[in-house]
Amino acid sequence: MAIIEWExxxxxxxxxxxxxxxxxxxxxxxxxxxxxxxILENKEIYSIVLTSTDEKNFSQxxxxxxxxxxxxxxxxxxxxxxxxxxxTIFKRILFMPVPVIAAINGHAFGNGAMLACTCDFRFMKKDxxxxxxxxxxxxxxxxxxxxxxxRKAIPEYKFNEMILSxxxxxxxxxxxxxxxxxxxxxxxxxxxxxxxFAKTFMKKRGIFGELKKRMHKDIITVMEIDDKKQIESLNLxxxx
Numbered sequence: 197m198a199i200i201e202w203e204x205x206x207x208x209x210x211x212x213x214x215x216x217x218x219x220x221x222x223x224x225x226x227x228x229x230x231x232x233x234x235i236l237e238n239k240e241i242y243s244i245v246l247t248s249t250d251e252k253n254f255s256q257x258x259x260x261x262x263x264x265x266x267x268x269x270x271x272x273x274x275x276x277x278x279x280x281x282x283x284t285i286f287k288r289i290l291f292m293p294v295p296v297i298a299a300i301n302g303h304a305f306g307n308g309a310m311l312a313c314t315c316d317f318r319f320m321k322k323d324x325x326x327x328x329x330x331x332x333x334x335x336x337x338x339x340x341x342x343x344x345x346x347r348k349a350i351p352e353y354k355f356n357e358m359i360l361s362x363x364x365x366x367x368x369x370x371x372x373x374x375x376x377x378x379x380x381x382x383x384x385x386x387x388x389x390x391x392x393f394a395k396t397f398m399k400k401r402g403i404f405g406e407l408k409k410r411m412h413k414d415i416i417t418v419m420e421i422d423d424k425k426q427i428e429s430l431n432l433x434x435x436x
Contacts, residue, residue, distance in 0.1 A: 198214065198227065199213070199214060199215035199218075199223060199224060199227055200212070200213050200214065200215075200224070200227040200228050200230075200231055201214055201231070202231045202234065202235060204238070204240075204241065205391060206395060207240065207241060207242040207243065207394075207395060207397075207398065208241065208242070208243050208244070208245055208391060208394045208395060209231075209235045209238070209241045209243070209244045209245070210244075210245045210247065210391075211228075211231050211235075211244060211245070211246045211247070212247060212248065212249050213246075213247070213248040213249070213250075213254075213255060214248070214249040214250075216250050216253065217250065217252075217253045217255070217256040217303075218248055218250065218253055218254065218255040218256065218308065219255070219256055219257065219258065219259035219260075219261075219262070220255065220257060220258050220259055220278075220282060220307050220308075220311075221258075221259040221262040221263075221278060222262075222274060222277060222278050222281060224259070225278065225281035225282060225284070225285060226281075228285050229281075229284070229285065229288070232288055232292075236293075241294065242294055242397055242398050242399065242401075243294050243295045243296075243297065243394040243395070243397045244292065244294055244295070244296045244297065244394070245297050245298075245299050245387075245390045245391060245394050246296060246297070246298050246299065246311075246312075246315060247298070247299035247300075247301055247386075247387065247390070248301050248302065250301070250302060251302065251383075252302045252303060252324065252325070253301075253302040253303045253308075253325075254298075254300045254301055254302050254303060254304040254308055254312065254325065255303075255304060255305075255307070255308025255311055256303060256305045256306070256308055257305050257306030257307035257308040257309070257310075258306060258307045263275065263278075266278075272430060275430065275432075276427055276428070276430070279339075279427045279432075280427060282307065283339075283341065283419055283423060283427075285311070285314075286310070286311070286314045286341070286342075286345060286419070287416060287419060289311075289314040289315060290314055290345060290408065290412045290415060290416065291405065291408055291409055291412065291416075292405070292408070293401035293402070293404050293405030293408070294397070294399075294401060294404060295316045295317065295394065295397045295399075295404070296314075296315040296316050296317075297315060297316065297317045297318070297319065297390050297393060297394050298311070298312040298315040298317070298318045298319070299319050299320075299386050299387055299389075299390035300312055300318060300319065300320035300321070300325065300327065300367075300376070300386075301320075301321055301325065301383050301386055301387075302321075302324060302325040303325050303326055303327075304320075304325070304326075304327045304328075305326075305327075305328055305329075305330055306328075306329060306330055306331060306336075309327050309328060309329055310329075310342055310345070310346060312327070312349075313345060313346045313348070313349035313350065314345055314349075315349075316408075317377050317393065318349070318370075318375065318376040318377065319376055319377055319378050319380055319386055319389050319390045319393070320367035320370060320371075320376045320379060320380070320386070321367060321379070321380045321381070321382055321383050321385070321386040322366060322367035322368050322379040322380065322381065323381065323382050323383075325366070325367070326364035326365065326366060327364070327365050327366075327367075327370055327375075328358065328362060328363060328364040328365060329346075329358050329359055329362060330362045331359070331362070332359065332360060332361070332362045333362045335433055335434045336432060336433060336434070337431075337432075337434055338359065339419075339422075339423045339426055339427075340418050340419075340422035340423055340426070341415065341416075341418045341419030341422065341423045343359075344414070344415040344418045344419070345412070345415050345419075346359075348411075348412070348415065349375060350373070350375050351373055351374065351375075354373045354375065366379075367379035367380070377389075377393065
């Protein structure tokens with residue numbers, strides 16, 4: 197069963213996460229990578245829009261039920277594979293040689309919000325949906341790389357507020373803080389806005405990809421060195 201699919205709209209690849217809350221686990225990683233591979237093979241594609249088919253959710257982040265089950269089974273290899281796999285997804289977007297635009301059509305929580313932050317640009321509908329980092333309330337610390345790439349998307353003053361409070365933000369507040377390009381009225385306008393914006397990009401992949409590599413070089417270094425230490429130690433939760 198496909199939980200992530202993509203379709204071509206002129207020069208744009210639209211990636212649809214189509215599994216309800218779109219919680220992230222190993223199968224999510226596998227199917228997202230498959231979509232990226234197929235899109236990159238198509239030289240007629242010059243941009244990507246990442247969105248969801250669900251009426252309420254963009255992505256609710258890590259599949260905590262799956263993670264808890266793997267912890268109980270002491271299947272630490274699967275947990276590590278997932279953590280490294282999500283970092284691979286994040287790095288692929290950061291280095292993607294075409295612009296990646298998140299069309300946030302509903303709730304984006306935790307790793308779902310982080311997924312949007314790896315994208316080059318973000319749009320969000322304002323009739324329903326919140327964007328937040330609840331990690332402070334559920335005792336899960338950000339990996340160092342996550343802090344690095346979220347800072348590229350969110351101004352420091354707003355990130356400081358969000359990471360330490362777990363506050364839920366709507367689209368208008370995100371637009372006011374320049375986290376998103378536009379707060380669209382509803383889902384229909386959101387997709388129209390994101391597609392119209394995506395179609396303005398017809399850049400050569402070589403130069404676009406090289407610019408992103410140079411822009412995000414320091415972020416990738418943190419992900420490959422500091423994140424590895426945290427993942428290998430499975431230092432995923434904080435007690436007390």
